[in-house]
Amino acid sequence: MSQSIFSHIPCGQTLPLNNIHAVSVSMPELQDVIDYEEQTPEILEKIKSAYPRFVMHxxxxxxxxxxxxxxxxxxxxxxxxxxxxxxxxxxxxxxxxxxxxxxxxxxxxxxxxxxxxxxxxxxxxxxxxxxxxxxRLAQDYLFEIGLLNNIHQEELENKTIAKEIVISELAKAYKQPKQNICLTPSGMNAVYCALKGLKPIQERNGKNKLIQLGWLYLDTMNIVEHYFDENKIFYDINNLDLLEEYLKTNGHTISAIITEIPTNPLLQTVDLVRLKELCLKYNIVLVIDATFATPYNLDLKPYADIYIESLTKFACGNADVLMGALILNENSKISMMSQEFFKHADEPYIKDIQRLAFQIKDYEKRMKVISKNTKLLVEYFKKAPFIDEIFYCLNPKYASNYQKLMIDENSLTGIISVTFKKDFKEIYDKLNFAKGPSLGTEFTLLMPYTYLAHYDLILTKSGNEFLEKIGLPINLLRISVGCEDINDIINEFERV
Incomplete structure (x- = not known):
């Protein structure tokens, strides 16, 4: 076995390394994750900067x-x-x-x-x-008034054309007109703008409910709770019979369905053909978080009314920009109401746009490498004796749904979640990949998903029962596959 190219990254180091605008932080041992969740003084001493929406920069x-x-x-x-x-x-x-x-x-x-x-x-x-x-705004302001001695050196696109580059790249990728795309200061702000924009449409149509389909990202669920007086959750996306029964009685009250394609972190894909038929039948807006899908892996244009993408992830590829996009599908009547949605969005800071414009030009190329690596890593995991379960986009239960959407046969979304037959802590601690929150990076990035996203549920018996009900394993490792040589990635798993 050849020497691993990966090395231990100390706790608290920014991911990417030495980047003050990094959105991730190294948590190399499971105990670091637990200490972070419990906010121990020792860990707060080490972790100065982390995911910006969770820790103040x-x-x-x-x-x-x-x-x-x-x-x-x-x-x-x-x-x-x-x-x-x-x-x-x-x-x-x-x-x-x-x-x-x-x-x-x-x-x-x-x-x-x-x-x-x-x-x-x-x-x-x-x-x-x-x-x-x-x-970046804080940095420039502090530098100008003399409270910072220097500005982080990074490659930026020209200020005058940066926004046009980002919008044009997204328009081309999603096959949408540029005026249907709105940038936001984060992916969550894009979700907020979508749901906030639905409110007046809801009120005009007398529809007061929203359906959450699947176990979604934590803050998406929180926005649903904040902004909709009534919402209904269907955790099992593979059982659309339940949804259909519910709509027979309540369809006239539902304004929108929000889901992820595929879901985070179990990579499930709903039967979109059937779901879209139900949405059309009951005049329901379909909001899809397409961050995992990316416009280069799956074609969601026949289905989504509204797309949301966290550009912090694959579009950026370097985990050092916080930004999102709200995209209205030109095939949907909702696209005529762009102002209802876009008026809630904030304009991202120009230097963030400049940084993303520099990175987004490699988006398609990056996804081709990541997709190919993901496919090969799945093949390796299928034969690896230490792997218990693998969650990826072509699991048999929903393979046919996913294949209908694939842009080409190598279009595996760049995320794999696994459980192990060996002790989780031991394997997690030994692996020398970057380990911390976020995903979509050019470097392979691991996250002990349930510990970081739902630590409160791990601590109680009722929480454990709930995790079991929704099929989310406590000891789940989410792998965001990077652009490194696939043999080096496999070699690191072999090493442990």
Whole structure:
């Protein structure tokens, strides 16, 4: 067996390495993940920067202190930074916050009373709706006023053409007109804009319910809960008989169905042909989170009314930009109502757009390599004696659904989830791949999904029972397959 190209990355290192704008952070041992979830002082000492919607970026901490001093804000208040004044209006109206002082800055600022439950609620809400202030904006602001000595050096596209490049690449990939595409400061903000835009349409049609199909990403489910007075969840996407029965009685009350293609982290794909027929029959908008699918793996144009993509993932490929896209399908009547949706979106910071414009040009090429590697890694896992279950997009139960959507026969989505026949902690700790939150990177990135996304459910008997009910194993490893030589990736699994 040849020498592994992968090496241990210490806890707290940014992923990618030495990048202050990184959206992931190294958690090389399972105990690091547990300590992070339990917020132990030791781990907080190591992890200075992590997924920006979950952990406040170090530059934002410096900026918040500066704003507090600049405007002589009393210690009775916590300064909370947001992406814009629009974001301030959304959060303030949700939590009845009225700032006592006039703050004039190129970003949003709200003051929340300390020592109240309101602060935690506000921070959670911002996490869910994705109105986070850009670390690049904070960096430039702090540099300008002399609180930072240097600016992170990185390759950026020209400011005048950056947005056009990003929009054009997405329009070409999704086969949609450019005016149907809206950029947002994060993938979650794209979800928020989609669901928020549905509200007035809902009210006009007298439809007050939304259906969540499948066990979706944590914050998507939180937005559904926040924004729809009534919602119905169908966890099993393979049982559309249940959904159809429900729609026979309640179809006239449903405004939209939201789902992921394929689902995170179990890579299941609903029978989209049948689902679309039901949506057409009951005049229901179909919202698809296509982040895992990517426009280069699956063709969802015949099905989605609205697409959502977290551009932080495969489109970026380097895990150092937080951005999303909301795309209205020209085949859908919903595309005529773009203003209902796009008016809720914030314009991402120009330097984030410049960075993404530089990276998105390799999107298609990146996906071809990742798809091919994924296919070969699945073949290896099928024969590996230490693998228990493999979750990927061509599992027999939904292979035919997925194959209908495939753009070519190598179009396997770049995510594989596995369970092991050996001790999970031992294998996780020994593997030298990058390990931390996020996915879609050019480097292979592992995440102990249930520990990081649903740690609270692991801790209780009822939580364990619920995980069993939805078929989500506690010891699940989600693998975001990278662009490295596939033999090197396989070699690292062989090593442990």
């Amino acid at each position: 170090p530059y934002l901490k410096i900026l918040a202190s500066h704003i507090k001093e600049k405007y002589k804000v009393s210690n009775a208040y916590e300064v909370v930074l947001l992406s814009s004044q629009k974001a301030v209006d959304v959060v303030s109206s949700k939590y009845f916050i009225h700032n006592k002082i006039e703050i004039n800055e190129p970003f949003g600022v709200i003051l929340v009373q300390n020592g109240t439950t309101q602060l935690q609620k506000v921070l959670k809400f911002i996490q869910h709706v994705g109105y986070n202030l850009s670390s």
